[in-house]
Amino acid sequence: MARDGDAALIRDCRNGDRQALGSLVRRYERPVYNAAYRMLGNADEAADVAQTTFLKAFEKLDHYNPKYRFFSWIYRIAVNESIDRINGRSRLRELDDSPASVDPGPDDIEDHRQLSRQLQSSLNALTEDQRAVVMLRHFVEISYREIGEILQIPEKTVKSRLFTARQRLKDMLEHEGVRP
Amino acid sequence: MNDEAMIDLVQAGVDGELDDAGREALDRLLATSEDARRIHGELTAVSHWLGQAEPVEPPDDLHARIMAGIELPAPRRRWLDFLRSDAALPLGYGLAAALGVVVTLGVLGQRDAITVPGDTRDLVGTLAPMDQGAQVGASRFEYAGGQGEVLLTRHAEGYRLDFAIRGEMPVDWRLDLGDSGLELASLATVEGTPAAVDWRGGGITGGGDTVIRFSAGLSQAEGANEVRINGIELDLGRAGESLYQGRLAPVNR
Numbered sequence: 392m393a394r395d396g397d398a399a400l401i402r403d404c405r406n407g408d409r410q411a412l413g414s415l416v417r418r419y420e421r422p423v424y425n426a427a428y429r430m431l432g433n434a435d436e437a438a439d440v441a442q443t444t445f446l447k448a449f450e451k452l453d454h455y456n457p458k459y460r461f462f463s464w465i466y467r468i469a470v471n472e473s474i475d476r477i478n479g480r481s482r483l484r485e486l487d488d489s490p491a492s493v494d495p496g497p498d499d500i501e502d503h504r505q506l507s508r509q510l511q512s513s514l515n516a517l518t519e520d521q522r523a524v525v526m527l528r529h530f531v532e533i534s535y536r537e538i539g540e541i542l543q544i545p546e547k548t549v550k551s552r553l554f555t556a557r558q559r560l561k562d563m564l565e566h567e568g569v570r571p
Numbered sequence: 572m573n574d575e576a577m578i579d580l581v582q583a584g585v586d587g588e589l590d591d592a593g594r595e596a597l598d599r600l601l602a603t604s605e606d607a608r609r610i611h612g613e614l615t616a617v618s619h620w621l622g623q624a625e626p627v628e629p630p631d632d633l634h635a636r637i638m639a640g641i642e643l644p645a646p647r648r649r650w651l652d653f654l655r656s657d658a659a660l661p662l663g664y665g666l667a668a669a670l671g672v673v674v675t676l677g678v679l680g681q682r683d684a685i686t687v688p689g690d691t692r693d694l695v696g697t698l699a700p701m702d703q704g705a706q707v708g709a710s711r712f713e714y715a716g717g718q719g720e721v722l723l724t725r726h727a728e729g730y731r732l733d734f735a736i737r738g739e740m741p742v743d744w745r746l747d748l749g750d751s752g753l754e755l756a757s758l759a760t761v762e763g764t765p766a767a768v769d770w771r772g773g774g775i776t777g778g779g780d781t782v783i784r785f786s787a788g789l790s791q792a793e794g795a796n797e798v799r800i801n802g803i804e805l806d807l808g809r810a811g812e813s814l815y816q817g818r819l820a821p822v823n824r
Contacts, residue, residue, distance in 0.1 A: 409763070
């Protein structure tokens with residue numbers, strides 16, 4: 392996770408420097424998109440959430456407290472945006488009564504990517520809170536402390552949520568007959 | 572050790588969160604507890620399984636989409652930076668040069684796809700009016716995913732340079748007055764924001780914009796015997812890869 396130099400880039404952004412903005416966006420656009428994809432399981436929605444995340448982050452740049460790490464702040468926005476999107480999707484589903492699908496994207500071309508789809512399906516079956524800790528731990532690869540900082544929950548809650556999520560994933564895998 | 576403490580220790584071990592003492596405690600626990608070994612195996616398996624997920628690639632246009640939606644605060648006025656700086660050029664000289672540049676409307680080439688600034692009502696900055704000038708240099712070019720043009724007009728009071736690029740993806744760019752014998756006197760932007768202006772060196776750079784349009788007032792550098800139009804250089808690139816390199820071509824009328 393690139394973090395060095397964030398403070399200087401943010402300072403330059405506050406002075407209207409679009410080159411600094413471009414650098415900061417390049418640094419985080421891929422991880423933010425990946426985080427949103429793992430939360431949502433849909434490429435188009437993940438791109439929308441990534442876009443909204445940066446938009447909100449820079450709209451509120453004056454409120455950003457440099458005491459905290461920029462990546463924590465931007466991931467927090469991304470997770471919240473993803474959860475909002477999931478909740479909105481649930482409300483639509485109540486109206487539509489059609490189940491949300493996992494966007495297979497380009498994965499369906501190769502057989503060995505079946506595992507990825509199964510995995511994303513299982514992630515989608517977790518609660519949003521559980522999915523967020525799994526996503527941050529396994530795909531963003533950050534520590535319990537950092538996860539707690541992003542989700543604004545105690546480290547103890549991170550651990551218990553992570554354990555419950557992993558137990559559920561194990562059960563789903565066994566049910567699906569997948570041997571990890 | 573109760574169940575909760577045992578689970579915490581095992582899980583922290585799987586996640587690499589233990590220090591040396593913690594790892595020793597885990598080794599002792601795994602050696603003596605069948606439950607700990609079972610949970611350790613399950614958590615390791617799930618972690619391994621999650622690790623097999625294919626990385627997801629964002630769409631090619633994600634960066635452009637993000638950048639297109641973000642407004643930053645207005646940039647600091649570069650001329651104010653200049654006034655505050657320790658630049659060797661005397662303040663009076665800079666002001667005199669800026670005042671000596673005048674802008675004319677309607678001296679621009681007729682092109683539909685992109686247009687350089689042609690109306691001072693659009694301008695953010697200060698370029699004084701110029702007399703009717705003559706186009707003395709031009710460069711119209713295309714690069715992967717975009718196009719642009721640079722026009723240079725000569726006026727009684729000095730020179731005016733109009734710069735425009737428009738692309739699908741942001742590019743990094745640099746305009747360099749090089750050994751043209753010209754120097755920057757004033758600058759006004761219409762769209763996009765140059766990231767840096769080197770007043771003394773005659774360089775303007777930017778990046779992150781898909782569209783950039785600006786006008787610059789130029790004056791002949793003190794001590795320069797002549798103006799070399801093809802001394803003005805332009806570089807475009809993206810992610811370290813060169814997209815276009817060229818020089819302004821003289822226009823003979």
